[in-house]
Amino acid sequence: MKIRHYFATAVGKTSQWLLQTFFKGGSSYPGKIALTLDPNILDYLAKDYEVIVVTGTNGKTLTTALIVKILQQEFDDVLTNPTGANMVQGIVSTFLSAHGKKGRKKFAVLEIDEASLSKVTRYIKPKLFVFTNIFRDQMDRYGEIYTTYQMILDGAAQAPEATILANGDSPIFNSKDTPNPRIYYGFNHQADHEQFAHPNTDGVLCPHCQHILHYKMITYANLGKYYCPNCDFKRPELAYQLTQLGEMTNVSSVFTVDEESYKIEVGGLYNIYNALTAAAVGQHYGVSPEKIRLGLGYDEKVFGxxxxxxxxxxxxxxxxxxxxxxxxxxxxxxxxxxxxxxxxxxxxxxxxxxxxxxxxxxxxxxxxxxxxxxxxxxxxxxxxxxxxxxxxxxxxxxxxxxxxxxxxxxxxxxxxxxxxxxxxxxxxxxxxxxxxxxxxxxxxxxx
Missing domain, CATH: 3.90.190.20 (Mur ligase, C-terminal domain)
Incomplete structure (x- = not known):
C-alpha cells in the first residue's frame, strides 16, 4: 500500500509542477490524478497535520485567510487552499503542494464547502471544525438551512473526537446534540434589551418547542443573544466573546475580544464576525494577543x-x-x-x-x-x-x-x-x- 501512496504522490506532484510551470494553472487536476491512482491518498498526505476545517454559508474564505495569518505568527508550517478548491480533488492538490519539514508542528487550514464536508472527512480527520454561520443560500443546491446544517453535522460526525468551534450567536448551532465537543464564540457588547428579529428572518423558531425566539441583543439577521420564553433553550455560554465595538467604517473596524483590542482592514459587521472567529482559533491554539493582532492587521484583500x-x-x-x-x-x-x-x-x-x-x-x-x-x-x-x-x-x-x-x-x-x-x-x-x-x-x- 505504501508503494501505491508514494507512486500516486509522485505522479500528482509531477503533474502539478508541469501544469503550474507551463500552463499557469491546474489547481484541482493533480489531485484528481492522484485520487485515481490511490483513492486513499488524502489520508496518507494529511496524516502529519493538525487539520482545521472552516465551513458555513458566509465568511469561509476571509475567516480561513485570517486564521492562516494568525497561526503563521506562531507556527512555521501552515498549509491552506487559497484558490477555493474545496472539493476532495482540490484538497488533495493542496496537500501535494506542501513543502513542510519533518519534526515541526504542521497545520492545514481548509475552507470546505458545506455540501462537500462529509466527502472530505471520509478521508481525513480534522482536529477542529469551525462553523461560521448558516443562512439561506443556493436553495437549488443546499435546500433550507436545516438541510444545510445536517450536511455539516454528517461531516463532523465522521471525526467525533474533533472539537467544534461554532458561532454561539446562531441558534441553529445549538439546536442538536453532537458527538463532538463544542465551544462557542459570539458578541457580548451591549446591555440586555428585549427585542425580536426582523419578520423576514429565517431560523428564529425554537428547535425544542417551535416558539418564536426572543433576543436580548441582535447583531444582524438571526444572530445574537437569543432565548426561548417558553422553554429552556437559550444561547450557550461563550468561551470567546467580543465585548466592545469601536469605530466602524466602510474599510476598517476596531473591536475588543476578551479585553484585547484588535483592528481589521476590511469594513462591515459581518467581517468582524470573521475576525472574531479567527481570533478564537488563535486563542484555542495558545497564540498570544500580540500575534493575533498582527495576523488580523494584514492589509491583503482576499479574492472578491x-x-x-x-x-x-x-x-x-x-x-x-x-x-x-x-x-x-x-x-x-x-x-x-x-x-x-x-x-x-x-x-x-x-x-x-x-x-x-x-x-x-x-x-x-x-x-x-x-x-x-x-x-x-x-x-x-x-x-x-x-x-x-x-x-x-x-x-x-x-x-x-x-x-x-x-x-x-x-x-x-x-x-x-x-x-x-x-x-x-x-x-x-x-x-x-x-x-x-x-x-x-x-x-x-x-x-
Whole structure:
C-alpha cells in the first residue's frame, strides 16, 4: 500500500509542477490524478497535520485567510487552499503542494464547502471544525438551512473526537446534540434589551418547542443573544466573546475580544464576525494577543472580498454577493462610505452562483436610496432581473445603464461620474470579470 501512496504522490506532484510551470494553472487536476491512482491518498498526505476545517454559508474564505495569518505568527508550517478548491480533488492538490519539514508542528487550514464536508472527512480527520454561520443560500443546491446544517453535522460526525468551534450567536448551532465537543464564540457588547428579529428572518423558531425566539441583543439577521420564553433553550455560554465595538467604517473596524483590542482592514459587521472567529482559533491554539493582532492587521484583500482594482482612474471595490443576508451586510457597509460612489451590479445564475435568483428580492436594495448614487451599471447573464429589482427598489430608471457583456461593463466604468465605484457581483461574475481584467492587463497574473 505504501508503494501505491508514494507512486500516486509522485505522479500528482509531477503533474502539478508541469501544469503550474507551463500552463499557469491546474489547481484541482493533480489531485484528481492522484485520487485515481490511490483513492486513499488524502489520508496518507494529511496524516502529519493538525487539520482545521472552516465551513458555513458566509465568511469561509476571509475567516480561513485570517486564521492562516494568525497561526503563521506562531507556527512555521501552515498549509491552506487559497484558490477555493474545496472539493476532495482540490484538497488533495493542496496537500501535494506542501513543502513542510519533518519534526515541526504542521497545520492545514481548509475552507470546505458545506455540501462537500462529509466527502472530505471520509478521508481525513480534522482536529477542529469551525462553523461560521448558516443562512439561506443556493436553495437549488443546499435546500433550507436545516438541510444545510445536517450536511455539516454528517461531516463532523465522521471525526467525533474533533472539537467544534461554532458561532454561539446562531441558534441553529445549538439546536442538536453532537458527538463532538463544542465551544462557542459570539458578541457580548451591549446591555440586555428585549427585542425580536426582523419578520423576514429565517431560523428564529425554537428547535425544542417551535416558539418564536426572543433576543436580548441582535447583531444582524438571526444572530445574537437569543432565548426561548417558553422553554429552556437559550444561547450557550461563550468561551470567546467580543465585548466592545469601536469605530466602524466602510474599510476598517476596531473591536475588543476578551479585553484585547484588535483592528481589521476590511469594513462591515459581518467581517468582524470573521475576525472574531479567527481570533478564537488563535486563542484555542495558545497564540498570544500580540500575534493575533498582527495576523488580523494584514492589509491583503482576499479574492472578491473588498479587493480594490483600479480601472482607468476609478477606484473599484469588488465585493462578492450571493445571498440576502450577505448582500444586506454589504449594502450596510458601502453606505458608510464618506465619498460619493457609483455602483455596478453583476448577476449570474450558473450552478456555482445558484440557479434561482429570486434571492435578490429579499435583499434590501431599497437602502441604497439613502445615498444619491449618480449612476448604476447592471450586467451578467441575468442583468434584466437586476435592472428591474433596482428600479423597484426606487433607484431612478435614468441612472441605470444595462451592459450587454463584461467588455461593455469594463469600458463604461472609466466614464462613471465618481472616483469611487463599488462592484457587487455573484461568484461566477467575479471570476469572469477578473479574467477579463487580466486579459486586458488591468490585473496582473489574475491578481
Amino acid at each position: 472580498r473588498q479587493e480594490v482594482i483600479t480601472i482607468g482612474s476609478k477606484k473599484c471595490t469588488l465585493v462578492l454577493v450571493k445571498n440576502p443576508v450577505g448582500l444586506n451586510q454589504v449594502i450596510d457597509t458601502i453606505t458608510l462610505s464618506p465619498n460619493d460612489f457609483s455602483l455596478v451590479c453583476l448577476l449570474n445564475a450558473n450552478y456555482a452562483d445558484g440557479i434561482d435568483v429570486s434571492w435578490i428580492w429579499d435583499g434590501s436594495y431599497e437602502h441604497l436610496t439613502k445615498r444619491a448614487i449618480p449612476q448604476v451599471l447592471t450586467g451578467g447573464d441575468r442583468r434584466e432581473d437586476m435592472t428591474f429589482r433596482l428600479q423597484v427598489a426606487g433607484i431612478a430608471e435614468e441612472t441605470i445603464h444595462e451592459c450587454a457583456n463584461l467588455d461593455d461593463v469594463i469600458a463604461q466604468i472609466p466614464q462613471l461620474p465618481t472616483e469611487e465605484v463599488y462592484i457587487l457581483a455573484t461568484y461566477t461574475a467575479v471570476l469572469q470579470l477578473r479574467q477579463k481584467l487580466t486579459e486586458k492587463g488591468i490585473l496582473k497574473g489574475g491578481n
